[in-house]
Amino acid sequence: MVNNTLLSLITFSPLLVIVVLMFTPKQMVGTIKTIGVLGTLLPLIMSLMLFAGFDYSAGLQFIERRDWIKIPIGLDQNGSLTFFPIRYEMGIDGASMPLLLLTAIIGTLAAVGSWQMKRRLREYFILYHLLLIGMFGVFSAQNLFLFFLFFELTLIPVYFLLGIWGYAERERAANKFLLYNGIGSAILLLAFIAIFVQLQTVNFGELQQVLTNPDDPLSGYLSPEYRYGLFVALFIAFGIKLPIFPFHSWMLNVHVQAPPPVVMIHSAILLKMGAYGLLRIGINFFPDQAYEFSVWLAVFGLINIFYGAVLATVQKDLKMVLAYSSISHMGMVLLGFAAMNSIGFQGAIFQLVSHGLISALLFFIVGVIWDRTGTSTITELGGIAKSMPFISGVFLAGALASLGLPGMSGFISEFLALMGLFGAMPLHAAIGAIGLIFTTIYVLRAVLRAVYGPTPSRLTRLADAQPMEAIPLVVLLGVIILIGIYPAVLSDPLQKTLDSIVPVVTGIGG
Amino acid sequence: MTVPVTSYLLVALILFCVGLYGALTKRNAVIVLLSIELMLNAVNLNLIAFAKFGLHPAITGQIFSLFTMTVAAAEVAVGIAVLIALYRNRETVNVDEMDTMKR
C-alpha cells in the first residue's frame, strides 16, 4: 500500500511554525503575529486539498502506515522474540474529515482572533500551534495509541494557554481543567489498555473487525459484560470531555476564563473530540452495547439539553450563557448517537461541525465586545447595535443559527438528530424537540438584552468591526449558511463511513 | 570442593546492607559516597560470582563489573567535585543541610 503523507503533513506542519517562532526574537511582535497567523494557513490549505481530493465512494483513505515501536512480548515456539507492533497509522474517513477541516478553519480564524493578544506572544503562538498538532492528530489517528497520544497532547497547551493568558481566575480554571481531563484520560487509558491486552491490536480497523464480527476467534475473549463495562468507561471518559451533565463544571470555568481565541478552539473543537471519540471508539467498537445503552444516551442527552437551556436563561454573563448553550447543544449530539441509525449519526456529526462553527463565531464576537466595552455581563451591555451594526447583525445571525434557524447549519443538524431519534425513541425525541423552545428563549433573551434595547450613554461610541475582525465573522457565517443551504457538502462524504458504522449497529438500519 | 556460590552472595549481601545502612544514616557526605561505593562493590561481587557459578557462566559478568567500576569512578569524581563546590559555598558537608532544591 502506498503511503499518503498528506495527513502527516497537515498534522505536523504547525511544527515548522513552532521552530520558526523559536528563532524569532521576542521583540519582533509584528513578525511573530504574522508568522503565527500565516502559519495556520499551511494546514488549512492542505486540508482544503484533502477535501478536494476526498473520494466519496471510499471509506478510510489517505492512509499512512509505518512501523514505529516494537514491544517485545515474549518468545514463540521457535524461541525467537515476538513483538507487539505499534505502528504509526494515519487515515481519514467521512466522519473525521469534516472535523479535520473544521479544525483547520477554526485554527486559522482563532489565530486571526489572536491578533489582539498582547502578552508573551511568542510563547502564545508556540503553544497554539502545539495545540493544533494535537487536534489534527486526534482526528487523523488510526489507532488507539496515536489517538491517546494526540488526545493528551491537546491538554498541555490548553492548560498553559488558559493559565497564562486567561482572565482573572485563570489559574483555578486551568487546574480544574487539568484535573477533570486528567481523570477522563486516566479512564480512557485504562479502557484502551484493557482493549489492547485482550485483543492484541490497537488499530481501529482491525479492532472494529474483531469486535463486531462474532466469528472472529479473538472476539470471544470479551464477554458482553466486559464489553458493556468498557463502553461505559469510554462513555464516562469521553463524557467528561463532551461534557455530559454532572461532569460539566470544568468547562464553564474554561469558557469564562480563557482568552477568546482559546475558547473558540476549545468549544469548537476540543469538545468535539469527546463526541468523536465516543463515535469512533465507543459506538464503532461496541455497537451492541451502545445499542443497549442508547436509552441512557438519550436520557443524558435530554438532561444536557434541558439543564443547559434552563441554566442559560438565568445567567448574567454572556460567556456563561454560551457555555451552558454548548452543554445544551452537546445534548443534541447525544440524541443523535442515541438514535443508532444513519440519520441520527449524520445529525450528530452535523451538530458537531455546526456547533463548532457557531460557537466559534459567538465566542469571537463576545471577545470583540469585551475588547470594546470591557464587560460581557448582559445587564451592563445593551443597545450596542446602534454603534456596531455589523457586529450586532452577525451576532444576531449567529444566535439565530444557534437556535436552529433553517438556512443555517444548526437547523440541519438538530433536525437530523431529532429525526433519527424519532425513528428509535419517539417519546424521547418529542421531549428533545421541546428543547428547541427553551433554546429560543435563552438565546433571544441573551442576545436581545446584550445587543439591542436602549443604548446606555457610555456605550454610544464604539467602533464597529475592523477588517481583521470582520474576516473571521464573514467566513464563519458564510460556512454556516453554506452548510445550511447545501448540506450535501457535508453529507456526501459521510455516506460511505455511515455504511461502515450503521450496519453493525443492531436493530433498525437507516 | 569449592566455595559455594551462596557464600559469595552472602558476603555481597552483608556488604550491601552495611553500605545501605551507612548511606542512610551517615551525615558526612563523603562517607555517604563511600557507602555507596561499598554497595556498588557488593554488586560487582555478585556479578563476578555469577560469571563463574551462574546458570550460564560467561565472561559478561566480569565485563559488566568493569563497566560498573568505570561508572563508579566517574561518579566519585563528579561527586567529590560537587561536594567541594558545595563546601566552598555553604561551608558544610552535612547531608541534612543539603536541601536547597526543596527550599
Add this chain to the structure above:
Amino acid sequence: MSGQFVAFFILSLLTIGGAVFMISFTRVVHMVVSLGITFLCIAGLFVMLDAEFVAVSQVLVYSGAISILMLFGIMLTKKDDVEPKAHRNKRKLISFLLVAALFVFVFLGIQASPWPNPEAAPQPVEQSNPKQIGLAVFTRYVIPFELVSLLLLVALVGAILMAKKEDGK
C-alpha cells in the same frame, strides 16, 4: 577444609570487618582506610573467582584511585572531619530495621533458590582472563566501551569545572 575455604574465610572476614569498621569509626580518615582494606579483600575474592583482570582493576581503581580521591575530598572539606554524634537514633533504628528486613528477605531468597552445583562450573578455559575480556570488550561490547570512555571524559571535564574555584573568589 581446603585452602580455598580458608582463603575465602579470611578474605570475607576482612571484607566485612572493614565495612563494619568503616561504619563504626568516628574519624573520617579511619573510615577511608578501613574501606581500603575492604576493597583490597574484595579484589582477593575476585581472584578466587577466576577474575584476575577485574581484581587488578579493583585494586587500581578502588583501593588506589577512589580511596585517594576520598582522602582528598576529606582534606579539602576538612573542617569537621569527625562524624558528628547527633541524636538520630530514631532514624538509625528505622534504617537498621529496614536494612535488617531486607537482609532477611534476600537471605531467604538466596537460601530458597536452587543453585547450580559449583562443581559443575566449567573449568577455566585455556585463554587467559585478560584475553577473554579484551576479546569481549573489543568485539561485542565495543560500543558500550566507547560510550564509557566518553562518560569518563565528560566526568573529567565536569569534575574539573565544578571543583574549579570560581573567578573572583
Add this chain to the structure above:
Amino acid sequence: MDTILHYAWLIPLFPLFAFIVLVSFGRQLRGGASSVGILAAALSCVLALVIGWQSYQGAASEKVLVEWMNIRDTVIRVGYEINSLNAMMLVIISVVSLLVQIYSKEYMRDDERVPVYYQYLSLFAFSMMALVLSPNLLQLYIFWELVGVCSFLLIGYHFSKPKAMLAAKKAFIVTRIGDVGLLIAIILLFWWTGSFEYSEIFKTVALGKMEPWMTTLTAVLIFVGAVGKSGQFPLHTWLPDAMEGPTPVSALIHAATMVAAGVYLVAATYPLFLDSQTALDIVAYTGGFTAIFAALIGLTQTDIKRVLAYSTISQLGYMMLALGVAGAIGYTAGVFHLFTHAFFKALLFLAAGSVIHAVHTQDLFQMGGLLKKMPVTGIAFLIGCLAIAGIPPFSGYWSKEEIISAVYSAQRADLLWIAVITVFLTSFYMFRLFFLTFTGKAVSQAISRAKDPSAVMRIPLLVLAVLAVLSGFLNMPFAPLLENWQLAGDVGESIHFAMPEAAELHAPWLSVVSVLVSLAGIVLAYLIYVKKAIAATWIARPLPWLYRLSNRAFYLDEIYRYGLAVPLRGIGMLLDLFDHYLIGGLVQLAVKLANGLGGLHARLQSGQMQTYGLIVLLGIVLLLIGITTQGGVSFGQ
C-alpha cells in the same frame, strides 16, 4: 404561454436578490434601497399575476425537484410546485407586499435604517413566497421558520424601544412553540410514510397505511404549528404585541404573510385532515373559539392597531372554522376568506397607518373627526370596515356568507351560533373603531393639522380599496369561480373522495340573517359612539370585572407570565444554585481532597535525601515481601 409555469421559481428569487443586494450595498444605496425592494416586488408581482392567471385558466400543476441531501438510502429533495392553491397565495403575497413596500417608501422616509427595513421586507416576501411554493413539508418548514424570523426582525425593528424588543421576542418564542409541533408532525410523517412530499404522504394516507391515531396525531400537531403562526387560541398572544412593529409591517404580517401561513398550511395538508374527523373538529372548535374570543377582546381595546390585531385573530379563527367544518364548501370558504381578508385587512392597516402617521398617536380616544381632514383615508377605512363586517357587496360579505353556509351545511348548530355572534361583535367593534376615529369632534391639536397622505401612500390605499370591494366577486354563490379553480386539483378530488355525501345546503335566509346581524352591530355602534344615545359604559359600569377581563385580553398574558415564564426563571435560579453549590461544591470537595493528599505528600518531600532513600528502601522491602509471599521467584529451572 403554458411554459410560464416553468419560471415560477423566479418569483421568490426577485425579493431574495433584492435582499442580497441590500445586505451587501444597503449602506451605499441609502435612499435607493426602497427602489430596489419595490422593483423586485413589482417583478415578482407581475410574474405571480401571470402565473395566477395561467393556473386559473386551468394550467396543469407543475412540480420540479432536485436532490438536496442524501442520508444513505433516503434522498431529500427540494424544488417547487405550482398548484391552484399556491398560485392564489402567490398573488396575494406579491400584491400585498408590493403595495406595502410602496407605502413604506413614504411612511418610513424619516427612518435612518431604511435599507435594513427593506432588507427585512424583501426577505419576508421571499420566505413567504418560497413557503407556498414548497413541494414538501421539510422545505415548507424551512421557510416557515424564516417567515417567523423575518416577522421577529420586523416587529423588533425599533430595537431601542424595549417594548418592541420584547414583542419581537414574544412573537418568536410563541410561534416557535407551534413550530415544534409542526416539526414533530413532519418527522412523524416521514417515519410513517417515508417521504416529506405532500403527494407521497397523501397517497400513503389515502391508502390507509397509517394508523388512524397517527393520522390524527400528525394532523393535530400540524395544526399546532398553524395555531402558532396564525395566532389561534391559546398561542395568539404574540399577535397584538406584534403591533410594536411599523404599521406597514403589521399590514404585511396580518394580511399576506405570517398569519396566512398557518391557514395555508392547513389548506395544503388538507387531505391529511380529511382522514381524521377528530383533527377536523379540533380545528373547527379552536377556530370558532378563537373567533369569538378575540372579538370579545376587540370590543374594549383602545389602541387602534390592537383592535385591528384582535380582528385579525378573530377572522383567522373564522378561516379555521371554515376549514374545520370541511366539505368542498368549507375548504373553499376558508381559502376564499383568506383571499378577501388579505386585501381588506391590508387596507385597514395601511389606512390606520396613515392616521397614525398624521396624528402620531394610536389611542382611539385621542382621535375623532378625522373624516373631514383625511377623506381618502377615511373612505378607504370605511370600505375596509364594511368589508370585514360582511355588508354586501363588499368582498367580506361573500366569503363570510360562504363560511356561514358551510357551517350550516355541516349541520353544526353550536358552531353556527358562534359564527353569527362573531359577525355581530365584529361589525360592532369595527364600527366603534371607525366612529371613534373618523367622526365626532377633533380632540387634539394634532388632529386639526392632519391631512391625507401623499400620493405614494394613497395609491396603495386606493388599489386595496378597489380590491376589497371587488375580490368578493370572484366567488359568488351563483358564480363559484374560485371554488372551481381551487377544487380543480388533487385537493378537490380528495375532498370529494372523503365526503362525497356532503352536499351544500342552500339557505338564502341565512345570508339575510347574517347581514341583518351585522347591520345591528353597526347600528349599535352608531347609537353608542355617534348619537351617544346609549352610554358607552352601560355594560362596563355594572360589571367592571367583565370590562377588565375583555380589556386585559382575559389576562392570558399574565397567566402565561406567572404560570410559565416566572416558574421557568425560578427553576432556572434553583438549578443555578444547584449547579453552583452542589455540583460546584462536589468539585471543590474533590479539589480539596486532592490538595489535601498533595499536601500530605509534600510533607514527605523534605528535601532530605536520606529520608527519600529510607522510603525507597521501605518500598523495596514491601515489594520483597510481596514477591516472597506470592510463592517466590524461582531462579533457574
